[in-house]
Amino acid sequence: MSETQRQIKLGIPKGSLQDSTLNLFERCGWKVRQHHRNYFPEINDPEITARLCRVQEIPHYIQDGILDVGLTGKDWLLETGADVHVVSDLVYSKVSNRPARWVLAVAGDAPFRTPQDLAGKRIATELLGVTKKYFADLGIPVDVFYSWGATEAKVVEGLADAIVEVTETGTTIRAHGLRIIDDVLVTNTQLIANKKTWEDPWKRRKIMQIDLLLQGALRADDLVGLKMNVPGDKQDAILELLPSLNSPTVSQLKDSHWLAVEIVVDRSIVRDLIPQLVEAGAEGIIEYSLNKIV
Amino acid sequence: MSETQRQIKLGIPKGSLQDSTLNLFERCGWKVRQHHRNYFPEINDPEITARLCRVQEIPHYIQDGILDVGLTGKDWLLETGADVHVVSDLVYSKVSNRPARWVLAVAGDAPFRTPQDLAGKRIATELLGVTKKYFADLGIPVDVFYSWGATEAKVVEGLADAIVEVTETGTTIRAHGLRIIDDVLVTNTQLIANKKTWEDPWKRRKIMQIDLLLQGALRADDLVGLKMNVPGDKQDAILELLPSLNSPTVSQLKDSHWLAVEIVVDRSIVRDLIPQLVEAGAEGIIEYSLNKIV
Amino acid sequence: MSETQRQIKLGIPKGSLQDSTLNLFERCGWKVRQHHRNYFPEINDPEITARLCRVQEIPHYIQDGILDVGLTGKDWLLETGADVHVVSDLVYSKVSNRPARWVLAVAGDAPFRTPQDLAGKRIATELLGVTKKYFADLGIPVDVFYSWGATEAKVVEGLADAIVEVTETGTTIRAHGLRIIDDVLVTNTQLIANKKTWEDPWKRRKIMQIDLLLQGALRADDLVGLKMNVPGDKQDAILELLPSLNSPTVSQLKDSHWLAVEIVVDRSIVRDLIPQLVEAGAEGIIEYSLNKIV
Amino acid sequence: MSETQRQIKLGIPKGSLQDSTLNLFERCGWKVRQHHRNYFPEINDPEITARLCRVQEIPHYIQDGILDVGLTGKDWLLETGADVHVVSDLVYSKVSNRPARWVLAVAGDAPFRTPQDLAGKRIATELLGVTKKYFADLGIPVDVFYSWGATEAKVVEGLADAIVEVTETGTTIRAHGLRIIDDVLVTNTQLIANKKTWEDPWKRRKIMQIDLLLQGALRADDLVGLKMNVPGDKQDAILELLPSLNSPTVSQLKDSHWLAVEIVVDRSIVRDLIPQLVEAGAEGIIEYSLNKIV
């Protein structure tokens, strides 16, 4: 088989992460389009065949070589215990910088304060194996049972004494009147590969290309470009305000003592930085979005 | 506690069966109403408290006494192995009289003809335990793994060699291009009770009331009432046409040789019976629906 | 104008009550059909022209003679103070027999126990006039202000100290964490007429026809028909079980000692009555729905 | 081929009439169920295979023998000029008794009063052939062109001088500010059969069974059952009120001078009949729905 016909099999999570993942791949130049009556999504790269799978099943398929590479969660990788190569962590930007975590939660007015207080109690969760191991490692005997969804409601309904459930900010947990008493697992999306695939130089290079571009696009979500004009005599004061890690691009305007300054900064500091720049004498400040930064 | 304050805890399946089950209870006189922000549905019987649970979790809750009585499927009762009392089978009327069954299916063009041909292959299913036992009983070594939904698609996508999935008519299975090679389990809805609950005379009587009315309402789905006027001299010929198991109610009309005949018949024979009755001389045939028949 | 051309103008509430009201009229023989781009719904009675209006505006239109007759709530009739003739109360069947009522509610953990505790506080409501009168009659000085919907949330959000809001079972009130401290007004749907209209014999007769049929259809919601066959020697025991207010229709079956018994009973007692009838020897019990009972 | 394997091919209109037609067949005992990924709907009668087709295409398929029998509109039968056997007219119950008709309509403020005024003008319609023939028969030269939906809007948008469009009550036409100046065609649903099919005795008998039951179910839409108790001495006065065409079923109540009277009447007269029956002394009047009347 000639090199141009080589292909890797890529697994993309379907369900709640599907739209944001397909959008991420599109920003990286890979358009994945699923057709109504067709199982195999089309992808505009002859070197890749893509499949949409449940995030929980991807580790299994990659371990068995049904897929070469895919995205999954660190939580489900642990739960399944699949034997794969972890290529990298992919941290999606969300409302807060707090990572997603599986927490142990009880009713707000329950007497339980620590995991030890739950000895002999009933715990509902979708993450059965990890939860059992968590309590076993602590030496606490509990009755862990599998929850088919709507887990938060189970404590309120009296069907369980505690739950282990995933949350980003804790808001949904608290909205159900629950109280978090411990973190069981911190998780994030991961790019994982089959171990044999990773030994193949052509396939490894292809996977690293995917990783470089995914990381570049994810990084761009948190950053914006700023441009401004700066009088020559205020250059130092203004450059001092800019975050030291990102070196600005400074160019002399033609026939003028003004400078054009461009910089990439974290989106979250802009609302504080702009008032300071205005005060320091910068003019014509514009902010624009980035697709990718490498 | 006085007898009038006694209560049983009833579990109703949520999800795909929820609407038809709530409708069934309403036809029996129990209005169950779920409120947007409330976990506990309201029920208009002070002797019952109702909860909506996943059908897969109900056997577990009833075994542990969290619930007294509930509806579940024979399949999930077997899968969970819960130790409960089976009160009765509740056969919902559907498009066909064929019961729901879990079948073993493979790709239409696969070489597999019998379960034995699947030795060493990968089988996806949501009914993990029952499927493992089915192959173990046959002495066939296979790799059974858990499927998080969309099971039929897995064979087409090359993620599994065979599936075990539930179907009523086989239509969805065939629409995916699959071929059924064996029946693994025939299933239907069941009314089940906690074993201690069943020993309590008051609670058992209450459960039997529920069962009597649910059965009466389910039976009425398949039956209709027919009324007709019959000339006295054609009475015998017409009564002969009527199904022998249901004895008709015959009354003499006032000042007339005509008789009024009423009968309850299976809905499915009406389209053939009516043309015969017309031919035999019956007049003014009307058909009406029933809520319940006991 | 000839009598056949006479018409009354009927106002039907739009919004939350619209579907159930149109359905009620349809069961009475009046099909009201609203067209997408048309203001005037079509009605299949040349003696009526129908309009869909906000329930709050109907009293006003009827007082002014813009409409002759209409459905509204006792609450909005009081609030607007419109001078109309109240024809009758129309009690729609709902989950409970508890009528809708406007209640005074406060935060669950607030120190207020009686209306008097709210002196000097802020009260949000959509029923401004009635609420002001309620507090004035009690001699309690408060600041009542108009709420543009989502009233229950206002206490939680700290925007009001108490609310006056409508509820049937109190469930939504409690789901917001509120506590009811008094009933302000018990309400139900009413059929009301313009006072001059009511003096016109032709129009009054038409309105009374509407009222008779609406009442008959509403009553049928709560009732069902039962038929059963009864052996002659058990007739007395069985008839004794039947509610005394509704006299059963009993007829002798032809050439038999069995009787056919028909009766109309309250839907809510059927679940208790049927087990008793079975025990007493009734056979072939069937239950069917009614459209109307007069 | 044995007789039990004989089949007729039935065409059912898809689109706006689909739901009401499938519901009609279900009331006749034929459950037609369409599956998501399947072209052929399943039907619970081994003697029929069903297909869903556009109503406009059915005449064509029946003429060519692709289908044996089907439902279509008289309008599309004429438009296509298909050579088929018309079995019967099926008049669906709608808001009014006025049949659907294709009308010629112009802008409300246009100078056109008669079809003749449209000489030389532009006419938009979906019923191209019938419209052309209509104008040709009148000897009026016009430019008729095909409209791809939203026909009523074309006059308003200045894209056509007149339209020919279907309407039941004229409401949508008027809502667009149009004025009807002539009726082009009155139409209704028809049951039609292939001419060769109609010559086959087995198939003709099957088609007549379908027709008998469809007619029985359609008739039941417009009728209801009434039961009442009548004192013996008022029997004559009350029976006189009942429509003469439907002969009532009268039976003597046991040990009583009261009679039980049952009758089937047109739904549309109930609202006038019930007040009269009450006045004449009938008691315990109940109304119930019918599925079918033959």
Next chain:
Amino acid sequence: MSETQRQIKLGIPKGSLQDSTLNLFERCGWKVRQHHRNYFPEINDPEITARLCRVQEIPHYIQDGILDVGLTGKDWLLETGADVHVVSDLVYSKVSNRPARWVLAVAGDAPFRTPQDLAGKRIATELLGVTKKYFADLGIPVDVFYSWGATEAKVVEGLADAIVEVTETGTTIRAHGLRIIDDVLVTNTQLIANKKTWEDPWKRRKIMQIDLLLQGALRADDLVGLKMNVPGDKQDAILELLPSLNSPTVSQLKDSHWLAVEIVVDRSIVRDLIPQLVEAGAEGIIEYSLNKIV
């Protein structure tokens, strides 16, 4: 209390303006996220707590100090007569530059030409106080009554002689066949603050930061960035075409007589400017979007 713990309470309009307002705040660096079961939206700035309120109620809450600062409409500020500090006008970009206005409208074929013609007539509106004042100032006695939505329809339905309703372009008014006879009030969104809040230096500074960024983001909606390459000898001609108020950034390209020119221009002139720039010799013209311009 330490300065870092200080907070202002911000009111955001819910309903029709909610999505565009939340999007505007997000572009300014404030992510506001509302959770399904929670009243208080989360905001990623510890110095702000946010609340979603009806736009009509915000002035009232700010006057009373329930909120410190918020967005409302000039119309509802006038209607409520609330005593607050108006920080600035926020002009959202819409399809036209015509501001929203409340107009007095009558039926297209009504005889009314001026407000005076409405003496003694019935006027429906949601803006009761402003409308009453408008007529009182003109000395015209009218009957103004409150409209519960669908105001435009009231004239058509014969329920009112005129309406006062908000519109941007007049399109909806005209689509109902109404004719505008006067402007009652021109309105736009405003940022308003509680008067005491405004005296607090820390809070005023925070409000001014919010205002600076909101204005910067709104301005960016109407502007785009243009870049182009310009030959040195055509520099003057091309720079002359550019709008004089925005001074372009000009830099010399390396080892070339070409210049790079960047400028920010109004989005609405681009469609006319680009053809002129092409004609004048500019090359490689690219246009890109801006997030903010200060």
Next chain:
Amino acid sequence: MSETQRQIKLGIPKGSLQDSTLNLFERCGWKVRQHHRNYFPEINDPEITARLCRVQEIPHYIQDGILDVGLTGKDWLLETGADVHVVSDLVYSKVSNRPARWVLAVAGDAPFRTPQDLAGKRIATELLGVTKKYFADLGIPVDVFYSWGATEAKVVEGLADAIVEVTETGTTIRAHGLRIIDDVLVTNTQLIANKKTWEDPWKRRKIMQIDLLLQGALRADDLVGLKMNVPGDKQDAILELLPSLNSPTVSQLKDSHWLAVEIVVDRSIVRDLIPQLVEAGAEGIIEYSLNKIV
């Protein structure tokens, strides 16, 4: 009439292309807004009036001068045979670079291999005239008939032997189990004008402005801007990697040997270009989107 009052009438396709077309015009500076109850969309250019029409009807309206200019498909222009001036082709960016085409397709297992094999067969299509001409030109006698949508299903349902249907990638055709045996027509969107309109200098200039901007915006869909910093000594190696057709903008950074390089490249090569640039020593690579490129 003064020049500023001159207007052209523009036809925009409604239906499946409507949203992408309105979005395209908005990116060019023309906001087209359709109001719920209004036929004429509003457009923010006094020189244009816009109308939404079915794509199939636009050629007809433009030929007759009802519209001056509009977007349609080459397929429908051919089908209608309208006599218009074709201004330009507008190639929308889609998942693949393969243009849309009308293909001749048959059942996957049918014996037909070439158009000639279809002699005497039944062909269903929405593109009646083009299809008839295609077969006539080949001298193949067939029965072409009009299909009212869902054309692909007709072969499967046995209603046609072959179809002529539009497809971009062939996916939907194959998903129905069909096999393509020939291309009938390759099509794309076109900007067309009335022939008299095109002779009017003012109108022609306006149409050319529309065309210039639409083309600029469509081109920008496939391109992105890249900026990077490059060490002076690696300049040549890096510039060599950049596509030769697009000349990069290079400027010297102030007080440094680094250069700033900006270039516009095809979106589809970025995923391969970025890894190469990183390897060659470029730093701070950022990618951003373009609105338009002329």
